[in-house]
Amino acid sequence: MLINFDRAKRIIKKFKMKIIKVPLLLAGLLGVFLLRTNDLFFLDKSEKGMEINNRMEFTNVAITIVKKWNMPQELIEVSGISYMDGQRFACIQDELGKIFIYNAELSSVEKEISFAAAGDYEELAVVGETIWVLRADGKLFEVSNINATKPSVDEYGTHLTMKQDPEGLCYDKKNNRLLIAIKGAEPGTENYKGIYAFDLHSKKMDQQPAFKIDLQDKVFGNGSDKKKRNTINPSGISIHPVSGDMYITDGRNQQLLITDAGGNIKKLYRLNSNDFAQPEGITFNSAGDLFIANEGTKQPGNILQVKIDP
Numbered sequence: 001m002l003i004n005f006d007r008a009k010r011i012i013k014k015f016k017m018k019i020i021k022v023p024l025l026l027a028g029l030l031g032v033f034l035l036r037t038n039d040l041f042f043l044d045k046s047e048k049g050m051e052i053n054n055r056m057e058f059t060n061v062a063i064t065i066v067k068k069w070n071m072p073q074e075l076i077e078v079s080g081i082s083y084m085d086g087q088r089f090a091c092i093q094d095e096l097g098k099i100f101i102y103n104a105e106l107s108s109v110e111k112e113i114s115f116a117a118a119g120d121y122e123e124l125a126v127v128g129e130t131i132w133v134l135r136a137d138g139k140l141f142e143v144s145n146i147n148a149t150k151p152s153v154d155e156y157g158t159h160l161t162m163k164q165d166p167e168g169l170c171y172d173k174k175n176n177r178l179l180i181a182i183k184g185a186e187p188g189t190e191n192y193k194g195i196y197a198f199d200l201h202s203k204k205m206d207q208q209p210a211f212k213i214d215l216q217d218k219v220f221g222n223g224s225d226k227k228k229r230n231t232i233n234p235s236g237i238s239i240h241p242v243s244g245d246m247y248i249t250d251g252r253n254q255q256l257l258i259t260d261a262g263g264n265i266k267k268l269y270r271l272n273s274n275d276f277a278q279p280e281g282i283t284f285n286s287a288g289d290l291f292i293a294n295e296g297t298k299q300p301g302n303i304l305q306v307k308i309d310p
Contacts, residue, residue: 063256064307065275069104071301074112078301080123080169080236081281081293082131089283089291089303090131092124099124099131099143104303115143115153123169123236123281125178127200132178134169137162140178140198158205160196163187167280168195168237168248176200179210181234181248191215193234195246195263211246211263219268232257232268236282236293249279249292256292275304 071078071091080092087105092098097116100109113131120136133141138160144152160166160182168181178198186194194209213232220231235251244261254271256279271279281293290306 062309063269063271064309065304066307067305069102069107069303071102071296071303072107072109074109075100075102076296076301078293078303079121079280079295080134081283081291081303082124082126082171083283083285083291084126090124090126091281091293092121092133093301094120094122094295097121099133099146102303113143113146113151115141115151116155122167125169125171127171132169132171134166134180136165136167138164138166156198156203158196158198159207160205166196167251168234170236170238170283172197172239174244179237179239179246180205181213181237183233183235183252193232195234195237211259213248213257213259213263214265217265219265235278235280238282238284240288241284241286242288247282247284247290249282251278251280251295254279269308 075091075093077094078091079094082090084090084101087103089102089104091100091102093100095118097114097119099113099115101111101113102108103110115133122134122136124131124133129144129146131143131146133143135141138158140156140158142154142156144154160180163184164182164186165184166180167183170179172179175197177200180196180198182193182196186192192212192214195211195213196205197210198205213234215231232248232255233250233252234248236249238247239245240247245266246259246261246263248257248259249255250257254273254276256269256271257265258267259265276292276294277297277299278295279292280295283291290308291303292306293301293303295301
């Protein structure tokens with residue numbers, strides 16, 4: 001039997017190369033894995049806007065928390081706030097027909113005002129010595145003479161229902177009206193969500209929205225109609241006392257939408273869910289300082305004073 005030594009050498013050489021390549025390949029894959037793992041474990045706060053395992057976590061360097069007040073037990077589920085004076089906020093929570101006057105200086109509730117039976121109360125607005133409260137079925141409660149021993153209470157129905165899920169309420173001083181933002185879908189359309197006006201002179205609401213949040217706007221990105229319908233779910237609304245811009249919170253998606261006085265969209269901020277667990281209420285003081293209330297679940301609800309850099 002003749003042996004072809006040249007051919008044998010080539011086979012041995014090729015076999016040796018395969019033996020060498022396998023561990024090298026494994027080492028390379030291990031190195032890539034460790035590098036990626038290192039990236040994931042050592043992300044700093046400025047990098048949390050990256051997509052990791054298809055879960056988005058947003059931060060925004062333009063938004064700074066100036067001060068924080070953790071809510072007491074009775075306001076863990078704070079769903080709405082309205083600025084009153086230098087140290088007081090009127091607050092409402094989801095389940096009780098009570099207005100809570102929260103003293104920020106003392107970090108405690110200094111007064112409770114009962115106005116109705118238990119229910120799903122979403123937001124409130126201070127108008128002089130009167131506080132208006134919005135219920136999830138579209139009904140409004142006018143609580144007058146709040147400093148009296150027993151304030152008077154009147155109720156007003158609107159055409160809004162649980163289907164529209166009205167949640168946002170604020171006082172529009174310039175036009176002597178309340179503005180109500182709906183969280184749910186508009187009947188018959190998926191192109192916008194309405195902001196409705198309740199006239200404080202006639203005590204009636206217009207059937208047509210005063211403003212329309214355009215769900216087709218590029219700020220929400222491009223997606224299916226179903227996705228567009230849920231791109232913004234207003235939970236609170238307030239008007240900047242200087243610019244007249246409208247600020248709208250989205251508790252479900254941790255967002256803050258800003259429009260101009262005409263309802264045209266200017267900016268959409270994604271809020272860090274670590275700080276803004278469920279932003280439900282929003283209000284300004286007369287100087288234009290912004291306050292956002294987060295409803296609590298496992299953690300206490302809170303009120304955050306927020307600064308937005310231009």
